[in-house]
Amino acid sequence: MKAAVLLFPGLNREGDAMRALEQASGHKPTLVWHAEHELPAGTDLVLVPGGFSYGDYLRCGAIAGRANIMDAVRAHAARGGLVVGICNGFQILCESGLLPGVLMRNRDLRFICKMQHLKVERADTPFTTAYQKGQIIKVAIAHGEGNYEADEETIRRLEGDGRVAFRYCDAQGQVGGAANPNGSTNDIAGIYSENLNVLGLMPHPENLIDPLVGGTDGRGLFDSVARFSAAA
């Protein structure tokens, strides 16, 4: 799998993402600077990592969403290429028009970093074939603005078309209430684009790939994309 990891000034989880991608695919991803106009030839997957691009100035992801490289990413997605945005990456994908909706400030108005259970809503996309439908996984969250919101029509379409990728839940799979760490609508933790080739999620699967450091439930996402790219 040829993976491209975008780098904007202020991002800080690109190393974590590259480690997860290399572990799953056996290939070192390429770091692509935001000012470039092209992605490397033959890119299968574009990953937009987490952090605080441009210091979260204006709005989270607002400046990065309008960077040079995003035209190439939009073209890649239009051709059916895979794109995943994690945390700030999810915010950047929303700002760049690749995904609908917006990430608002956490309900409790504080940054939160902790382990978080998620329900895998469907296991038939390029990002989730290594999981089971309805599986409860334990990954990490670390964000101050993870509260997903969109207008009613968009939420209806997302739910109706099965485009909710992950939902916050507790260890038993129950959603809502205290199991939702940031107040996001319908406990949404991640969503897909219309063609299911673009994924945005707030949690950090790239931090749960090592039994020594919290667990390995995060591997499934990377194994899935590696498998998909190998088969393509």
Added chain:
Amino acid sequence: MLRKEPQITPALVAEHGLKPDEYQRILTLIGREPTITELGIFSAMWNEHCSYKSSRLHLRKLPTKAPWVIQGPGENAGVIDIGDGLACVFKMESHNHPSYIEPYQGAATGVGGILRDVFTMGARPIACLNLLRFGSPDHPRTRHLVSGVVAGIGGYGNSFGVPTVGGSVNFHTRYDGNILVNAMAVGIARTDSIFYAKATGVGRPIVYLGSKTGRDGIHGATMASASFEANAEEKRPTVQVGDPFSEKLLLEACLEIMGKGCVIAIQDMGAAGLTSSAVEMGAKGGLGIELDLDAIPCREEGMSAYEMMLSESQERMLMVLDPAKEAEAEAVFRKWGLDFAIVGKTTDTLRFVVKHQGEVKADLPIMELGDEAPLYDRPHVPTPPRPIIAAESVVPPRSNRDALIHLIGSPDLCSKRWVWEQYDHLILGNTVQQPGGDAAVVRIGDGPKGLAMCTDVTQRYCEADPVQGGRQAVAECWRNLTAVGATPLALTDNLNFGNPEKPDYMGQFVGCLEGIGDAARALDFPIVSGNVSLYNETQGRGILPTPSIGGVGRIDDVAKAATLAFKGAGEAILLVGQTQGWLGQSMYLWQVCGREEGAPPPVDLAAERRNGDFVRGLIAGGHVTAVHDLSDGGLAVALAEMAMAGGVGATLTATAPQQHGFLFGEDQARYLLSAKPQAVAAIEAQALAAGVPMQLIGHTGGEALTLPGESPIVIADLVNAHEAWLPAYMATAAK
């Protein structure tokens, strides 16, 4: 337009924090009256914070060397060799006074400053820790300060991109008017790639890199060197304002140009900004410095020379570059979008010359600015000893069961989850042990090597007996590193004390340093960096003496690190060390009996060494399943912590004539271990051979913690008591 220089009057001199005799020293040194810019420079360089005038005499007594120490105190941070061509660069620093005035920015810029001290030496930061001391929970400002400080630390560290993995939070009325915010940063560099401040080469350009200079923080260092009166609020403009995004750009740009071999000397602009960084670069290299302030990138109009020299605007570096590589460096600065400018040059005159708008605003002897700073041997009196409190003289006011539940829900002992869940403690994917244990454990790269780190001090012990308290602070830090299986290597100290012009507070400083030195020597645990914060006093009342210790240890294989959670049922619980039942200055005596009295537990350094080395050996040999060192709250609290962490109960069978003393005494040099029953005999034999006292005190299992003669406490109830206090306290409407 040339501004008229203000007249130097005695009042102006006093406003600059200079005493009349110190001003006379200036007149003698330069042979004339200083300009206003020069007065500002002296006030910055000769204040307590920058010159250590009250403390340097005593700091010289500390042990700072070991075969693995590459750089001791005197540079931006300490550097130790951790093997495989790698070095660990670390330091702790305080930002106490600014955090009281403006808690978010005070704490944030404290983190920013300590990160810069580490990466200025070529090390990429891999972890942050902190030590926080707040006033009484009943004090009207406390909630606001806790909220602001925690948000500020998280806000800066999370954005910059370093995990905050450990810390300590305590409350006491003696910090009501003076909170403590001590921030520690740890970074990794290659031993052949460490960068220092010392400039070399005459006629070399001096380059300014980073954020533009503004009017924030002027006289920040002078403010930090003074006590508060009632008008602390008015000092708000002296608090610096931080931008972690700029600092992240600065980090990446600096590491990149260092990697390309562009950097000859580098110094970050911290306390006293451009003044102290420029003077240090020159003085360390035996060179003069000439600055041209017309070239300084400013974000405010019409800044005077005085303002530019004293500004403490954040996220700025000063450097001397290899002339052959200037173009390469410039390309890196542009890539990262950073302001840079050539703002001066090195000279061979040994003068510090500052020019602005065609005038010389300062012309001072560069070596003497540092060398001739006042050095005081302030009068000091030792703290009178407190009486030893025998356990049998303390009548338990309630059952041991109730006392335990009360203690683990008390402000100092309760869960600090509300705090550390606001810190990203997972970024970089190497946090093997996160907040909540004895020490944080962070893997280096893909391992297997890692570092253990922790921060400690028991201020009530220091108040009662500074020498024993100083020993204990170092010993507890050393024990915490040992308890996760690490070999303690070195420590950084942040010495927070009251007004040094008062002999009893100065006596606390001298006494604590004596204890710290004793313990550091006995445990081969040298001091490699540190910071002194004096004048922590409001309206005449000083803080408890608080010498914070930040320790770093090496773990050869993080997979073998020990944790404190009980792992399963039916295991033996072993108590290492001697227990007399020392209740003096204990949490039990304070929180349960309402008494802050007595001599603190004495520290037997030989026993600490013996017991700790024994425990470390057991961990390396894989003989034990859980390890925890004993400290605040004694045996019962440690047992509860192990049970809660593992979700596994325990039954304590050992008894003593004074059971409350046995359960809650804070005797030192002790650990709790759990081990499979078949391993116990061998462990006992090893203890005997090592001369280490050890006894079997109970077994793990069940869903409750049972103390002798008491009804069981269900773990879920323990957890509720432990987790409830802080979130409930912070959620109560703030005033």
